[in-house]
Amino acid sequence: MLFQLAWRNLWRNPKRTLILLTAVVIGVWAMIVIGALMRGISSQMLRHGIATLTGHVQIHAPGYRADPVVENSIPAAAPVTARLAALLPAGTRWAPRIRVAAIAGNARHSAGVTLVGIDPAAEKGVSFIGAAVTEGAYLPSEGEGGLLIGRALADRFGTGLGKKLVLMSQDSERGIASRAFRITGLFRAELEATEKEFVFVTLPEAAAMLKLGAGISEISLLLPSDGLASEAADRLRQSLAGEALEISTWQELLPMIRGVLELYDGVIFVWFLVIFIAMGFGIVNTFLMAVLERLREFGLLKALGMRPSGIVGQVLAESLLLLLTGQALGSAFGFLSYRGLARNGIDLSAVAEGLEYVGMTRIIFPVLLPRDVATANLVVFLLGLLVSLYPAVKAGRVTPVQALSSV
Amino acid sequence: MAMVECRRLRKIYRQGKLEVVALDGIDLAIGKGEFAALAGPSGSGKTTLLNLIGGLDRPDAGEIRLQNQLLNDLDQSQLAELRLRQIGFVFQSFNLIPVLTALENVEFILLLQGVAAGERRERARTILDDVGLQGLHGRRPAELSGGQQQRVAVARAIASDPAIVLADEPTANLDSKTGQGLLELMKEMNEKKQVTFIFSTHDRMVMDYARRLILLHDGRIAEDRAKAGK
Incomplete structure (x- = not known):
């Protein structure tokens, strides 16, 4: 019933909820799609580096x-x-x-x-x-x-x-x-x-x-996969120790690409945070407005015997439902966009010469990692709830006497 | 044993440097099953006294006991628990949660009490029927008249089997016929279920229904007498 109440409260002002939901959907979508493109670029740089006579x-x-x-x-x-x-x-x-x-x-x-x-x-x-x-x-x-x-x-x-x-x-x-x-x-x-x-x-x-x-x-x-390189190299080093041979992995042979891959991990996370910060302001602002509009109602709930933690939980439940709905839709749209882009890739031939300097290929195929989808959703979910705490605590602090005498 | 007992109760509101004495040494005892009205002009302290009895506010001095439990000692969380288990409220307006139906509004208090889903639905239905709202269970507050909304509030107030129901000017926003219907309902609940009712009011009709009239003036009890209720 608490979630039913939260869901209905969300739709008391459908326009406002739709705007906020759209922001969450676009945010999650952008995190997933741009993240997949970045992964695509780095993965193709690696693929290309390995195929261009390097190997694993x-x-x-x-x-x-x-x-x-x-x-x-x-x-x-x-x-x-x-x-x-x-x-x-x-x-x-x-x-x-x-x-x-x-x-x-x-x-x-x-x-x-x-x-x-x-x-x-x-x-x-x-x-x-x-x-x-x-x-x-x-x-x-x-x-x-x-x-x-x-x-x-x-x-x-x-x-x-x-x-x-x-x-x-x-x-x-x-x-x-x-x-x-x-x-x-x-x-x-x-x-x-x-x-x-x-x-x-x-x-x-x-x-x-x-x-x-x-x-x-x-x-x-x-090798059958990129991740096996270090293990295979170690085994070769041990077994061929007496042969006066030098064994190198692709990470050692392509230090720039290794650096770019590490950098992209950080860049993707920062990208997630940047999008979230923009989204977070919207969430705080909207929930604060929704809370301030309903001070009397929170006062009533407290008068009836709801504890402050119950009121905080009520506002967080509204935020949770909004975030989960936005995340589900954003992830679905993100996945559909990824499928669409993965079919033919994004052709960057027009700027191919510039791209060559950084080792990028002409057509970018996005790569969707479950880890990135999970990180994007986790960032939105955890930080979304975190920023909702402020309006929620504000609602929890309402005193019934003040709230009920305010009109 | 008195249901409610107030001793030398004092409440002061401070507005900047100005001090307004809302209650000035109230001594009062209300027994189980009473149907009492706190009356008096605006600013006489009716609502303040009701808020103190209901654990919504704290006194600056004096003691207040509900079923012999001293409220002064309770923290916010304990007061919330007390309101949930022992007190029913009917306010002048904005009594109901707008997004819940009449049935859900009554169920909500039982949910907070931890009553199981099946039982709370059954109890809420019975009580709504008892207050004359058959066929209106699924309506939201905006789809109910003012009188019907107050009936839902009364149903909610008694749903949790409280020791006492506090009603702050419950008829203030109702026409006289609807107000009378509501008073009849509360009187019936009082007589049938032995629920103690305390009203704050300036409505003559409420005073007529009360079997005890406590008149407040400038934060003091000016008159306290038992009478025949309507």
Whole structure:
């Protein structure tokens, strides 16, 4: 009956209640939708960072990360990769690579690039390149391979499929290694910078050019989920302790993205608070007005024997019902908006160049985390009740004699 | 044993530096089953005395006892409990909770007393029928006439089986015919259920119905006499 009374009291002034309810609904909706977009941005930055040749965990020779030259190579991939299956969770994929700085040039242009020698079959399940070739063909697993370059680099060099490009780097004997490759495929990437930075050849051809023999620069691992990286890296560190290898997680390899992810956690919470503060003023103001209008009624309730705590509870019950209704509607609208946006994403191509600087992709797909929905609702619920305490306590302090003689 | 006992009761209202003596040494005892009226001109202290007896306000001096319990010693929470269990109120106006129906208004007091849902509904229905509101249980106060609203207030006041019902000018906003009907009802409740009624009033008709008339003047009892009620 107390909640029935509270519910009816709420609708004594339908216009006012509707306005306040709308504010709560919009507030919760904005928390959920904007929160999901922020999560989408950070999640795609992470996805993109991991797909762009980082993976979840990388294995290098000691010193490679500080100085990525051919001398700092792992002598042979096979002895390490042979042990990985037993050490890593099911579903983990890995790919050995040679990765060195190189200069790409043709008759008219030259540019600094990163030459990546890949095992085409293994690489397909690990990094973006397996699905990124839009013109020509992906590198063959067997036989003589070609060269994959990004669409942006091809445009810059005025070159294309079937044409030659010379790659020049330092080999393992510290001599100049130079070789002409025929472009067999063009790839597209989320970021133009990626298209300009990487050129791909097969692992044997890179090894031959750099006189590396069986040597490789790194092994990149893709785990079934992001959260397993630290655990997997620890296990590898323990098991491969005698191998003179350096194991790094994506958090260590992509410190900026890790920082952004941590920052976003804080930003989302601050965003929730900012929205709530705006909403909170409305709640206090409206409930205060509602309480002041009903002082005589609270006086009557007290005269009848209701304790002050009962009156406080009565006002809080009204606030509770309003908040819960607003939260339910706001969460429902938020979820529907998320579903709508998740279908095609938000296309930010118009400002793509600016976004590249911060590593953001062109289309943002929102990511709705149950944790964020719960936090948004908890913030509104707890702080909503907290700010309602002021008008509630004010109502509880009414004395029957004053209230009943006030008209 | 007196139902209500006041000894040298004094109440002063302060407005800035001005002191207004509302009650000035009231000695009064009201027994069980009385049907008494506190009468007197405006400012004579009727409502103040009623508020003190009802535990809505505290005296500045003197003692007040209800069923031999000294009210001076009780804190706000204990006074609330006392009002809930032992006192029924009927005010001049704004007696009912506007968003509740007549039945729910009566039930509400039983809810506060912790009476179970089924029993309180049954009791509220019976009492509303007793006060002549058959068929109006589901109406909200705004859908009832002034007289009907006061009947609901009387029903609520007696629903909790109080020791005493305090009625502050209950007929003030009613026409004489409706007022008379309400007084008949309260008299009937007084006689049938032996509920003690104390009214504050300046309505001649209420004084006529009372079996004891206590006249107040400037915060003192000017006259206190038993009489034949109507």
